[in-house]
């Protein structure tokens with residue numbers, strides 16, 4: 001029998017606290033997402049976010065796929081907190097801000 | 107100006123003192139339509155209402171069969187979580203006591219599912235005892251698609267998002283299964299008198 005405790009679990013060792021994601025996500029949510037593209041989790045069609053159908057008078061903003069009309073995204077502000085549900089967006093592709101490219105190149 | 111405004115407010119408050127839940131206002135003759143998606147328009151010939159449990163379909167009524175079930179007329183106050191309330195709305199339809207009379211003994215919860223993909227969850231015991239209906243008539247007229255026609259659930263003692271528009275299926279479950287708004291920060295139960303608008307998580 002081998003000694004499992006003798007091996008180093010590199011995956012666990014390299015796991016970061018979720019706070020480390022905050023910086024990257026802040027970059028994402030600071031960009032203009034109307035030029036973002038989203039792949040619908042229901043039908044697989046990719047469309048510009050700005051071309052989706054927005055229903056804004058419900059208890060939340062409900063964004064629907066222009067192809068199959070399934071829900072892609074829900075957004076609401078309730079009692080001082082923001083809720084974002086992206087379950088219907090299989091992949092969100094956002095052009096990186098130009099400033100980020102420059103700072104990376106510098 | 108102030109006197110005139112107070113006069114209007116006073117009248118609506120007199121009417122609403124006993125009947126207006128906390129945080130709500132009387133919308134008067136209006137009937138707001140708050141849509142989260144396109145309005146389904148299912149013609150009666152393609153419409154049916156089914157009762158399911160986890161194993162499959164228990165009951166099914168097509169439009170003619172549904173219209174032939176014992177009917178009730180009711181006048182109720184309705185309360186939307188977006189803070190409007192509407193008094194003395196008159197509906198006709200079929201009591202859920204009739205539709206769910208063969209519910210299996212293990213059933214505790216109901217998930218209502220609608221054309222267009224909307225869902226909402228309710229405790230079974232709050233749908234029976236003359237507290238819930240599937241209605242197809244509003245103020246003497248066929249229920250308009252904008253308000254959930256051809257037929258919608260009506261559970262007036264809970265916030266109106268529980269009264270699923272365009273309802274097509276009632277699924278009886280032993281466990282609770284949160285619906286469209288209940289999975290998005292809205293309260294699982296939704297009692298307007300307790301202001302059960304939002305969930306804590």
Ligand SMILES: [Zn+2]
Nearest residue numbers: 040043065068
């Ligand atoms: Zn789609």
